[in-house]
Amino acid sequence: MKRRKTKLLAVGVAVLFIVLWAILHPKPKSADQLAQSKPSPTPQAAAAIGAPPLTQDQVEKNKAVIKQVENAFATPIAFYGRVIDQNGAPVGAASVGYAPIDNFLASTTRYTGVSDANGYFSIEGVKGVALSVGVGKQGYYAVDDKYDKSPSSAATFAYGMGPDSYRQSPPTKDKPAIFVLHKMGKTEPLVRVEKSTRIPKDGTSVSVDLMNGSLSSDGSFRVEAWTQAPTSGRKFAWRCRVSVPGGGLIERKGEFDFEAPSDGYEESVEITIPQDAEQWTSQQQRNYFVRLQDNRYARVNFRMIAGGNHYFILESFLNPKPGSRNLEFDPSKKVEPTPPPEK
């Protein structure tokens, strides 16, 4: 009898405990239930638009959100990657940089590593809501991220936050993330010239000597521009012509195209932007291979800025050896520009 009473008492206490717990710790609401609850604006927002202050329930909910964010930034990260070159060959001894996003809006931790002989690298034991990774090596060009999740030299991977159009899903050990570096080819001693100069709007030409960047009337790279004042609104018609007297140019499309073609050159090329162009801009950028009159070759990055101060910028790499079409540049082999002759 006594034992039965004790059991009943224990059960009653347990039930009481459960009931009390259920009252004091309600189950979390679903999203719809959350939406239907009675919140109040933040104190600041309330001041802005006259809403009542937060309820205690909302304060607690907000704390849970913070906890969620903290957990997201504390997500364990294990990352596996591999570096290859443009031909698929592994790149060993590549420097690797890791930047886990482990801090909210403040500077984050940085780590470094190096790829093994087969190009593999990894990092474990760090944490963050995401991980940015970049690779590099002397003798290789970077392949910039085109943000289409194709392999590049740097990318970001989702951990505490879900992947999206930019953040990629985390790789696994069996399927590491692929990074690409473009191996340098045979480089040549080239003359590098960088020139920015104003140009008249009436077609008066400005010529640049690609051997030294000087402006001279018989310079090898000539630019003319015609720019009209806007007739209505902000847009205006403009055009420019780039030409290589006695030689020619051809557009250079590939980022790693370093060999100038042997033919296909035109002495001049025009860029025309009418006022009502669908994608009207006041600037245009083009890359060209150039063949000079004396059969020397160069590649030129040209940018015309028809608005504002009306000027153009060019960066050129000229091979001083006539006939040589290799235009791959190594800064350590840079040829000093030849000063213009004194007049």
Add this chain to the structure above:
Amino acid sequence: MTRRTFQSLVLMSLFVYESHGQSGVTARNQAGDSSRASDDSDYVEIPPDLGPETYFTITYNAGTPFEGIPDWYDVEEGDGFAKDFKREFTVSFADVEMSFPFAFGLERKEELPPFPSPEFTVEEAEERDSWLGESPSLPYKALYMTERVTDSTVVSVLDKLKSYEVSPANGDDPADIAYRWSLGAVTKLEPVAITTSELFKLPDSEADDDTEYGLIVPFSDGGDYQSSINPESQKPIYNPRLRAVYLHKPKQVKVRLSWEPADALQIWHTPFKARTDGETYYENGQISQGHEFVYKDSDNPIFVEAITSQKSKLKWGIGDSYHAIQIIPVDMAVDANRDGVISFAGEQPPSGSGSIERTTKDKPFRFWVNGDDDSENKDHPGSGSKDSNSNTIVSMRDLEDFARLHLHVGGLHDAIVSGTVSVGLEWKNVTSNAPSIKVFAAASVSGGNGYLNSILDAGHQATGAAATALGTVTNGGSFRFPKTFWEADTLTGKPALSSTNPNRHIIFEGVTKGEGALVLKFWKGTTPIGEGPSINLKLVDVREMYQSSSENVFVAPPDESEQAVIFVHGWNMSPAGSRNFAETMFKRLWHRGFKGRLAYFRWDTDWSDAFDNVPGVGQAAEAYFADYNKSEYEAWVHGGSALASFVAEIPENYTKNIAAHSMGNIVVGSALENGMTVNNYAMMQAAVPASSYDDRTILEQTQPVNHAVSLNFWGQPVPVGSITVWDQSTPDGDTDSATRALAYRGLLQTIAQRCNPISFYLPADNATSYAWEINNGLTKPPGEWSNQYRYVPSNPAGQRLYKEYGGGVRDYSWTSRYESMAFAASSWGKAVGAEPRTEGAIVAAGGVNLGSSSFQLPGEPQNSGFGNQHSGQFNAPIQSLKLFYDELINTLEVGPANP
């Protein structure tokens, strides 16, 4: 340069003596021998065997005949003040046709400082107006007559030893204070005298057979030898880069001027003439090689212009006989025309630049005082510490507060390297405050601007010997470069100063405000021997150099180009912090050659220093969620109109270009939406939904991930570490037009009519990719922090976005679309600053990918550009940001940038 007066002439012992007929000069030496000059030649040479101690007969006023070397005249104790030691000498001329030179020398037995320089005057029994008198600091004085004297004349030399009292109390021993007069004839007669205030005796290492004296001349800047005319005196104000010399010669003696190398100098002369209409003018003329002077008014100088950078000789002579002085060209230059290249005055400007490096009083070189704190490579706004208080360069970042100054010395190389001649800087003509600069040797051998554009070069400058100041040039003080500055440095590869390496380079920081001319000076020992050119410098508080919406201290420079860049800061910036960002941008654009106006706009963002203390993730997120949306609301409602008003104050003829950072782009968006028009608009890491500008569905993020929420034993939600921000419907995609009218999507689609926006984006940006997206996902409905705001897509049209208060009260009204966007309407896609694909109103082709390897910042993963840095263009040191600021300049079309 005003005409040099004769008060400080340095006399070359060069005289001509001429006689005709039986006239001549009787000279008697101490032995009583005499000689009579012949009359057959243009000039008479006193026979050398008479020696320098040849004296002319003079009669002492006391009747004591005085011949030979006189005794010392002792000063008695108590003599002193204004004691007149008057001596009279009778000089006998025997019908001398031309001027006969003789020199009075005053020797002091002992050099007893402060023995004052005697003040010579010469009185004559008969008044003649043909004396030239002078009181040089040297112990003799030359006098000569320019008219014929045929009789004897008594010359008194009055020596007034003023301000000196002979007294044992002064430590004087009367026996030591003795002096004597001597009268000497010049034995070695040379044709003509060239006098100038700045001739100095060359150190032995610099003198040669021809030249014993030198003259320091600033390098010509190709300007007129005559700068302007003083309107009061009507006298010329000569180009300070010329040096005036006075050619003294007897009237009918032909003296030929020449110089070598032939292209080294240009000589000018200026006779003063009055025109017939009464207006005065100065006829000028270039003197050609070998020009013979016959008639020369020695009251008017000739001018020496140094054309080439190496030393040369200026010669004057009669027949084959000549005398010469060494001309030493020197120069000093800053980047006065701000084209990135420093050219000395005589150098042709770089092809195409079209402007010469020249400062003037009206157009000084303006630079700011280094009054901020860049320690640890970070800026510390509000810090009381000033970098210029330190004697070292405090960090690489500090280097952006330095400008370059180049020196050229065309001669005296051995003397300078040995320390016999010292070179330094002084202020003169200070017109305001007391300017001062601190100078450092440039680590770059070429004196280039690598310290601003290269991490490697900056490292060399900011560490080691180059990081320690050589000294400070204060107003009223005198700074001299240490000897080591001119010596070779094997560590840096800097060669010693020489004819093949005549240039030296320094960088300097402003220490105190002020305006004046900084002059290059030369000394031999303690004696000044010459001055080079001066540079007009104006040192100001950096706040005077850019316009601000919150204070009015800006002073537009006279040569400001008609372009404005208006900087709009982002969220959570204190007033000091946002001003610091503006100043940083100003300095970096300035160094890249931007010559327009930087205008900084301050708007009323919430801000907290919580983030400065690197709080934990939770604290930071909480602070962000509490403030961010409200600040966005403020930006929409008030920021835009205030910005538009500020932009309207920029001069109308200026191009107006915006550079906005982060939430500053909300401010700009609001202003544009309400009609503001600008030329170009750089959207830097813009915290604005991309859908505002580009309504294409491709921008909708549709990659939901199951948001796993487990319950713990107590029923509390325990997230598994994954935040999902793209898994919910948003008003951007709503089919109800009333709902869409409260959403971001398409709001700013048409702003391209009023500006040319270009996005500087960074998909890995810590702020616009993570914090912004988390805020967008969690603080707006149906996010869990959405408080009273609701978005229920299944509700009837017009009732999907609303506010819900206690008691089930629902409010469907909004003060504005801005309120709904800021608090309720989440975006269906990324912020512009994190979205590489934004088009629509934004020129996609011109977008700048800050994640490109080209923009690599130190410390970020390889080839990731800015990495995760939301504010790299402000926080990273300038050396890694040349490409960024060039891109900004080109985007805003205010270039071209400097090389």
